[in-house]
Amino acid sequence: MQENINNESVFAEDIEKLKGPILIFGVSGFEGSNIFRKILKHRDDCFGVLDDNKEYWRLKNLPLRNLKKCDITKVHEIESLINNLNPKTIYNFAEYGSYSYQQNVKRIYDVNFTGLGLLLDTIKNKNISAFIQAGSYAEYGFNSQYPDENSSLEPYSEYSVSKIASNYLIKYFGNVYNLPIVNLRFYSVYGPWEEPDRLVSQLIVKGFNKQYPSFASPTVTKDFIYIDDAINAVLKASLTAENFKGETFNIASGLKTSLQELADFSKNHFEIPFEPSFFNFEKRNWDLDLCAGNIEKTINLLNWKPQININDGLIRTANWMKNKTEFYKNYILDKTFEKKDKISAIIVCYRDEPAIPVMYEKLVKVFNKLAVNYEIIFVNDRSPDNSEEEIKKLSENDHNVIGITHSRNFGAQPGFLSGMEICSGNIAVLLDGDLQDPPELIEDFYKKWKEGYDVVYGIRQKREMSSFMEFLFKTYYRIFKFLADIEIPNDAGDFSLLDRKVINQLLLLPEKDVFLRGLRAWVGFKQTGIPYYRPERMFGKSTNNIIRYIWWAKKGIFSFSYKPLEYISYAGFFIFVFAFLFAIVQFIIKLMYPSLVPTGLTTIILLILLIGGVQLFAISIIGEYIAKIIEETKGRPRFIRKAIINSNIIIEDVNEIEDFINKQKIKIGSNKNEY
Numbered sequence: 001m002q003e004n005i006n007n008e009s010v011f012a013e014d015i016e017k018l019k020g021p022i023l024i025f026g027v028s029g030f031e032g033s034n035i036f037r038k039i040l041k042h043r044d045d046c047f048g049v050l051d052d053n054k055e056y057w058r059l060k061n062l063p064l065r066n067l068k069k070c071d072i073t074k075v076h077e078i079e080s081l082i083n084n085l086n087p088k089t090i091y092n093f094a095e096y097g098s099y100s101y102q103q104n105v106k107r108i109y110d111v112n113f114t115g116l117g118l119l120l121d122t123i124k125n126k127n128i129s130a131f132i133q134a135g136s137y138a139e140y141g142f143n144s145q146y147p148d149e150n151s152s153l154e155p156y157s158e159y160s161v162s163k164i165a166s167n168y169l170i171k172y173f174g175n176v177y178n179l180p181i182v183n184l185r186f187y188s189v190y191g192p193w194e195e196p197d198r199l200v201s202q203l204i205v206k207g208f209n210k211q212y213p214s215f216a217s218p219t220v221t222k223d224f225i226y227i228d229d230a231i232n233a234v235l236k237a238s239l240t241a242e243n244f245k246g247e248t249f250n251i252a253s254g255l256k257t258s259l260q261e262l263a264d265f266s267k268n269h270f271e272i273p274f275e276p277s278f279f280n281f282e283k284r285n286w287d288l289d290l291c292a293g294n295i296e297k298t299i300n301l302l303n304w305k306p307q308i309n310i311n312d313g314l315i316r317t318a319n320w321m322k323n324k325t326e327f328y329k330n331y332i333l334d335k336t337f338e339k340k341d342k343i344s345a346i347i348v349c350y351r352d353e354p355a356i357p358v359m360y361e362k363l364v365k366v367f368n369k370l371a372v373n374y375e376i377i378f379v380n381d382r383s384p385d386n387s388e389e390e391i392k393k394l395s396e397n398d399h400n401v402i403g404i405t406h407s408r409n410f411g412a413q414p415g416f417l418s419g420m421e422i423c424s425g426n427i428a429v430l431l432d433g434d435l436q437d438p439p440e441l442i443e444d445f446y447k448k449w450k451e452g453y454d455v456v457y458g459i460r461q462k463r464e465m466s467s468f469m470e471f472l473f474k475t476y477y478r479i480f481k482f483l484a485d486i487e488i489p490n491d492a493g494d495f496s497l498l499d500r501k502v503i504n505q506l507l508l509l510p511e512k513d514v515f516l517r518g519l520r521a522w523v524g525f526k527q528t529g530i531p532y533y534r535p536e537r538m539f540g541k542s543t544n545n546i547i548r549y550i551w552w553a554k555k556g557i558f559s560f561s562y563k564p565l566e567y568i569s570y571a572g573f574f575i576f577v578f579a580f581l582f583a584i585v586q587f588i589i590k591l592m593y594p595s596l597v598p599t600g601l602t603t604i605i606l607l608i609l610l611i612g613g614v615q616l617f618a619i620s621i622i623g624e625y626i627a628k629i630i631e632e633t634k635g636r637p638r639f640i641r642k643a644i645i646n647s648n649i650i651i652e653d654v655n656e657i658e659d660f661i662n663k664q665k666i667k668i669g670s671n672k673n674e675y
Contacts, residue, residue, distance in 0.1 A: 012042050014235040019088035019129035020045040023081075025072060025119070026093030030194050031134060031186070033058035035091065035231050040066065047085060050399050051094065058193050069399045069646055072115035076656065077649055078122045088129040089238055092116060095134065097159035099195075105158050112162035117169055124177045130241035131181040132234055133170050135248065137223070137293060139163045139185055148294040149185075149248045167248060174246020182237045182244050187252035187293045191227030191313065192320040200224075203262055204318045207270035215278045218260035223252045223292045226313035229306040236304045244301065252293025253306045265314055342373035343446070344425030348415035349378055349433035353385040359431070360394050360401070362439040370446055377423055378433070379404045379415040388645070395645050403645030413514045414639040416494065421507060422644075422664045426500045430516070436534050437495035444530050445497035454525035457489065457496035457517075460534045488521050489529050496520060512638055 015038070022039060026032040027048025039046040040062065048059070049070045059067065070081045072094050094115060097108035116133070123131065140147045141154040155161045170183040190200040202213035233251045237244075263276040299305045308316070345363050349356060360376060367374040378391045380403060391403035404418055416430050427449060431437040437458065445456040494516055498506070505523045506516070521527070644651040644660050651657050 011038055011231070011235070014232075014239060015039050015042045017239055018043075018235070021085050021087045022046040022089045022091070023049065023085060023087035024091045024093065025049045025070075026095060026134070027067070028058060029093050029095075030058075031189055031227070031230060032091070032093035033193055034191070034227050035093075035234055037062070038231055047087075049081070049094070064398050067399055069649060072119060073110045074656075074659075075118045075122070078118055080649055082122050082126065086126075088127070090119075090123065090128065090131045091134070091234065091238075092119065092132070093134045095136075095163075097157075097162065098136065098138070102159075108158050108162050109165075112159070113165045113169070116166050120169060120173045120179070120181070124173060124179060128179060128181075130238040131179060132237050132241070133166065133181065133183045135167060135170075135183040135185040136160075136163045137185055137187045137250070137252070137291070139167055144291045146292050146294045149250060149297050151294075170248070171246040178245060180241035180245055182241050182246075183248040184233060184237060184251050185248060185293075186230060187223040187225050187250070187291075189225050189227055189230045191317050194227075194317075199262075200314065200317060201321070203266055204314070204321050207266045207272065207318070208322075210270060210272050212263060212266060212272065212276040215259045215263060215276055218263070218278045219258060221256040221258045221290050221292065223255065224257050224310050224313065225251060225253050225306060226308040226316070229253075229308055232307075233298070233302065233304050236302045240302060247301075249298045249302055250293045250295050251298065251304075252295050253310070254293055254295045255310070256290065256292040257310050261310075265311060269315070269318070341427060341446075342375070342425040343367060343370075343442070344419075344423035344428040345374065345376045345431060345439075345442075346416055346419030346423060346428055347376070347378050347431045347433045348381055348412045348419070349387050349391075350381045350383045350409065350412075351385055351387075352383065352433035353387045353390055355433055355435050356387060356390040357394065359433065359435060359439065360398075362435075363442075364398075366439050366442050370443060372446075373425075375400045375402060375423065375425060377402045377404065377419040379419045380406065381411065381415045382406045382409045382642075392645050392650070399646070401646075403643075404641055405643040405645070407640040407642040410639045412494065413516050416516055417507070417514060418639045418641065420498075420503050422661050423503070424664045428498045428500075428503055430494050430496055430498070432494070436536070437493075438532060438535075441495075441530065441532050442497070448528055448530065449497055449499065452526060453528045454499040454502050455496060455520060455527040457520070457527070457529050458493065458534075459489065459529040459531040460493060488518065489527075493517060499525070501525070512634070512636065514638065 018039075020043065022043075022045060024032055024036050024039075024046065027036045028050060032048070036046065036048045036059075044063075044066070046066060048062075048067050049072075050067055051069075051071050068081060068085070070077045072078065094111060096102050096104070096111040102108070120131075136159075137144070138157070138160040139153055139155075140151060141156040141160045143152055143154045153164050153167075155164055167183050170181055173179045174181045190198070194201050196202070196205070199213065206213045230251055233249075237249065259278070263278075266272060267276065295305065345367075347356075347359060352359075356378060363374070363376055376394075376398075378387075378394075378401070380387045380391060382405070388403065388405055391401070395401040395403055402422070404422070406415070406418065410418075412432070419430075420428060427446075429442055429445065431439065441458060445458075448456040496517075498520070502520070502523060502525055506519055509519060509523075641657055642652065644657050646660070651660055
C-alpha cells in the first residue's frame with residue numbers, strides 16, 4: 001500500500017527524482033496544467049508548451065519564462081523547441097476531440113496522431129529519460145466493461161480511432177527505437193481546474209445552490225479518478241519508464257460509480273431538500289451505460305493504486321471550488337464561456353530599440369489592470385539598430401509577444417497594416433514605438449469602446465515642441481479638415497483603438513498608398529476622440545524633419561481631397577475672365593489714352609512669369625494626383641515580411657509565414673477563455 005498522497009512530501013520526493021528539464025505538451029488542459037503546477041512547486045526546470053497565443057485561465061500567475069510556444073503539428077517548431085531545451089522528461093497531454101464541441105476531424109488526427117508522430121520522430125535519437133503519453137479509455141471504445149490492456153480495441157468515434165493509432169505509435173517507438181515511453185489510459189479524471197461544464201463541476205456548483213445538474217439515466221456508470229491519483233500515476237510511470245518501453249497502463253479507480261450515486265452524494269452533502277430528476281437524453285456513440293477499468297497490471301507493475309475514493313475526491317473538489325463559486329456558477333447558468341476581450345497592441349518601431357522593453361512593460365501593466373487578454377505585435381520596419389533582438393527577448397519570455405521584421409523600411413502606415421493583418425484581438429490599438437503615444441491612455445480608450453464607440457482616437461491637445469512647430473501642425477490639421485471630402489478630426493494622429501469590424505474594413509481597402517488616420521475617418525462607424533498631452537521622445541531623436549512633414553501633409557490632402565483640382569479649375573476660369581476683361585480695358589485705354597498703356601520688356605516678363613508660375617503650380621498639383629494613380633496601378637505589395645518572431649521561433653520561410661498568418665486568422669472571433 002502506498003502512502004496517502006494527500007501528503008505533499010510524497011509528490012515532492014518523486015518530483016525531485018525526475019530527470020530534467022521537464023517538458024509538458026498540452027499544458028493548458030486539465031491534467032497538463034495540474035501536473036505543471038505540482039512540479040513548479042518543487043523545481044523550476046519544468047516548461048509548459050502552448051500551441052498558440054491565447055491566454056489560458058488555468059495558467060494565471062504562473063511564470064512566463066516557463067511557458068513556451070510550439071505547434072505540435074509543425075516539425076520545425078518541435079525541433080527548435082527540443083534542441084533549445086534538451087528535455088529529459090516529456091509529458092504529452094496535447095489532444096483534441098475529447099469534448100463534444102471539438103468536431104474538426106482533420107484536427108483530431110493532426111494533433112492526436114500526426115503531432116505525436118512528429119514529436120516521437122524528433123526525440124527518437126535523443127537521450128530521453130521518460131516519455132509519458134496521455135492515453136484514454138476511449139481506446140477501448142465499445143469494449144468498456146473492465147477491459148485489461150490486452151483487450152480488443154473497438155473504436156466508437158474518430159477521437160477513439162486517433163487514440164488507438166497513437167497507442168500503436170507508442171508501441172512502435174518503444175520497441176523499435178528502445179525509447180522509455182509509456183501510454184497511460186486515463187479514465188474519467190476530475191478535480192480542481194476541471195472545465196466548469198463537466199459533470200463533477202456542475203454537480204458541485206449546482207449543489208452550492210441546492211440544485212442538481214441534468215442527469216441522464218441513473219444506471220449510467222463511469223470510472224472516476226481524482227486528479228492527484230492521476231498525477232501520482234504519471235510520476236510513478238516516469239520513474240520506471242525505462243522498464244516498460246512501449247507499454248500501456250490503465251489509470252482508473254477500478255470501480256463503477258453511477259449517476260444515482262452522484263445524485264445521492266449531492267443530496268446528502270449539500271442537503272438538497274428534494275429528489276433529483278433523471279432524463280433519457282439522446283445518446284452519442286461514446287455515451288456508454290457501463291464503464292469501468294481494470295487496473296491489475298498497473299498495481300502489479302507500476303506499484304500504483306488510487307488512494308482517494310469518489311466521496312473524498314468530490315469533497316476535496318468542492319472545498320477547492322468554494323473560492324471560485326461565482327466563476328463556475330456564472331459559466332454554468334449562462335451555459336456559455338465567460339467572454340473576455342482581447343486587445344492587440346500594434347507598435348511600429350524604427351530606431352526605437354531602448355523604448356521597446358519600456359513600451360512592453362507599460363502595455364502589460366495596462367492590460368493586467370483591465371483584466372483582458374492581449375497580444376503585443378512589434379513591427380520592426382527594418383530598423384538599423386538592435387530592435388529585432390529586443391523583440392526576440394520579449395517574445396521568448398512572453399508567448400503573447402509577436403515580432404514582425406520587414407524586408408526594408410516601408411514606413412509607419414504599411415507597418416500598422418502589417419500588424420493589423422495578423423492581429424487576432426477583437427480590438428486593436430495602434431501606437432508609435434517612441435513612447436510619445438502614452439499606453440496609459442488605452443484604459444480611457446477601452447472605456448469609450450465599452451460605451452459603444454467603434455473608433456477611439458487620441459487628440460493631441462498639446463505637444464512638447466517649439467511653439468512655431470506646434471502652430472504649423474495645428475494649422476495643417478485645420479487646412480486638411482477644410483479641404484477633405486470627409487469629416488476629419490483636428491489634431492488626431494494614428495494613436496487609436498479600433499474595433500474588429502473597423503480593422504476588417506480597413507484591410508479590405510485595396511489602395512497601396514495609405515494614410516490611416518484619413519481612412520479611419522472614411523470607413524465611418526461610431527467615433528470619438530480623447531485629448532492628451534504628447535511628450536517628446538523618451539529616447540533618441542525623431543527621424544522626421546520639415547521636408548518629411550511637408551510630404552506627410554501632401555499625402556493626406558491628395559489622398560482625401562479633390563478640392564485642389566477644383567481650385568485649379570476655378571483659378572483658370574477667373575484668370576481667363578480677368579484676362580478677357582483686362583484685354584478689353586487695355587484696348588479701350590489704347591484708343592482713348594495711348595500714353596497710359598504700359599510698355600517695355602519688364603512688364604511682359606513679369607506677366608509671363610506670373611502666368612507661368614500659376615501654370616507650373618497647377619501642373620504640379622495635377623502631377624501629384626497622377627503620381628498617386630501610377631502608385632496604385634503598379635500593384636506592388638504595401639510591405640514585405642522578412643520574418644515572424646514568436647516565443648523561441650523565428651519564421652523566415654515564406655510558406656511558414658503564410659501558415660502563421662492563417663492560424664492568426666482562425667483565432668479571430670474566438671477570443672474566449674477556454675473555461
